[in-house]
Amino acid sequence: MPQYAVDSNTNEIVEIGAWLLTRHRRGKPLCRVHNCGVTLTIVGEHNPDRATHFRHPPSTNCPSILTNAVPYRQLQNVPIDHAQIATIKMVFLNNIHQIFNKCSSLIPNLSFQEFFEIIENAHNLNIWGYRDIDLEYIPYILCTCNPYFVQRTPYRNHPFHFVFSEIQRVDELWINAGNNAHVIYRVDRTTQDVENINIIFDLNNFNNHSNLPQNRINSINVLLN
Numbered sequence: 001m002p003q004y005a006v007d008s009n010t011n012e013i014v015e016i017g018a019w020l021l022t023r024h025r026r027g028k029p030l031c032r033v034h035n036c037g038v039t040l041t042i043v044g045e046h047n048p049d050r051a052t053h054f055r056h057p058p059s060t061n062c063p064s065i066l067t068n069a070v071p072y073r074q075l076q077n078v079p080i081d082h083a084q085i086a087t088i089k090m091v092f093l094n095n096i097h098q099i100f101n102k103c104s105s106l107i108p109n110l111s112f113q114e115f116f117e118i119i120e121n122a123h124n125l126n127i128w129g130y131r132d133i134d135l136e137y138i139p140y141i142l143c144t145c146n147p148y149f150v151q152r153t154p155y156r157n158h159p160f161h162f163v164f165s166e167i168q169r170v171d172e173l174w175i176n177a178g179n180n181a182h183v184i185y186r187v188d189r190t191t192q193d194v195e196n197i198n199i200i201f202d203l204n205n206f207n208n209h210s211n212l213p214q215n216r217i218n219s220i221n222v223l224l225n
Helices: 016-025 082-094 096-106 112-124 135-143 214-224
Strands: 004-007 013-015 041-043 053-055 160-164 183-188 194-198
Touching: 004 016, 013 016, 016 041, 082 096, 082 135, 082 214, 096 112, 096 135, 112 135, 112 214, 135 160, 135 183
Parallel strands: none
Antiparallel strands: 004 013, 041 053, 160 183, 183 194
């Protein structure tokens, strides 16, 4: 039940309550997902027993709709360079604290167990072999390596999942970098609201020390070796 839409006239993100108050001077309410962008309808406006919200038209392919959120879809069928796998694993392990800290900034209240699980899923998908992968992309790829993240108090009021924008395959992010919006979406699975997160190469800004315990690091080392 999305509570936010983009004003087609101003590109402003507007909450449903504000939209209802000012719609006489607004354009069409559009989905926030760039590669969706359909015009949304307003539901429940005149029903006191139902929360007013925006709604997609039937049969939309928007990844914010749970039935369309196919786990790992963009991580499949990516060309593999077997010669680089050992090197990427080593670089990953050497930067594991920075990667954990950055993942924690993207995944509120990230637990040690969740971090291990997304690495385990990434390992099963062999992301280390993705041809020409840059270390900076790995935290974002790891975010997509869980089907979804469950609600977890504090800071995580609803379950959510991640999906990359405007690409069919994750390697398009770096192969056709000039043609793609470098954005990852964090989709609230309860409200279907979408948060756009720009992909930024800032791993060096994150501390190379973390509270990730040594026993978890040891387990990750065993997994990758």
